Amino acid sequence: MTAIKEEIEGSKLFLSMDNEQILRFLECSKPLIRSFSAKEIILEQGEPQKELLIFLEGSAELYKNDFDGNRSLVGILSPRDLYGQLAIFGNDNRSPFTVEAVEECRVMYIGKDLFYRPCSNVCPTHQRLIQNMLALLANQAALLDKKIEYLTTKSLRKKIARFLLEESAKNQDADLFEIPLNREALAEYFDVQRPSLSREMTRMKEERIIDFHRRTFRLLDREALRRYAN
Incomplete structure (x- = not known):
């Protein structure tokens, strides 16, 4: 867990959290870590999403396909970036974009229930996690606004x-x-x-x-x- 902590501690999800709090979070959440090859699809547009993704290594493209199959690039996900906050907290829990690995990637998956249900093991950090997640939701909305701005x-x-x-x-x-x-x-x-x-x-x-x-x-x-x- 200590090695994983070092990979994620720069993520904005863990802003203002100390090493002990991050380790407690990892012990409680028991995250799944998966590896992907270059060009491999990590998540399809429209696919149900129940976990928050945190990128540990590598980068991935975030894009949307229209009805004619045309692809529109929305952004790039890099180490310590998150994806899925809009889907897991929205009414429609499907991914609005496709996530495709640009190079070899390692991705950590955190179940959304951790953000909905307080846990006694993570209680001191739970409020901070929620505050950080709200800020990340605002950042994600700003990213989409920026994409619209470029298109217009x-x-x-x-x-x-x-x-x-x-x-x-x-x-x-x-x-x-x-x-x-x-x-x-x-x-x-x-x-x-x-x-x-x-x-x-x-x-x-x-x-x-x-x-x-x-x-x-x-x-x-x-x-x-x-x-x-x-």
Whole structure:
């Protein structure tokens, strides 16, 4: 349990919880841990979901399929990220998205009953868990709002500028950082064709607003990015 504790203690679900509280939580919840290969489906869209997923290793794509089979990328799940809070606490307990492993993944499953029924073994931490979960639910809603914002924004340059500034903020406002999406996935996330995205990014590079190599980006002109983002 100690090894697992070290893998999850940076997760926002355990914010403001000490080592002893996290260990008690693990002993009480008796989580299941599963491994997945690259391209393996972890959870299908519409599949009933009874557990909260916490990613321990690897990354996974979160996407939605429409009636015509078209895929829309919603986001990327990385180590210590959670998935399932909307489904397990909503009226419809089915997953709204498909979760597919990008690389080899290890995922921890926690039964939803733990969040509904107080347990004497975890009593000192139960209130904190619920508070953290409420914050995570709000974050999940914000993620979906952000996706809608990208879909309704017509300017591709505006989408790129907003995305890069947000990724920089996640990295302590660093000018040099790596994004979790490759070019194809980023185009899918923006709902544009990959050649269109590549052309616009090349223009921004030529204008010395950004520089990039594969998934690594450097912000050269933040003021210009802010103008395009607003």
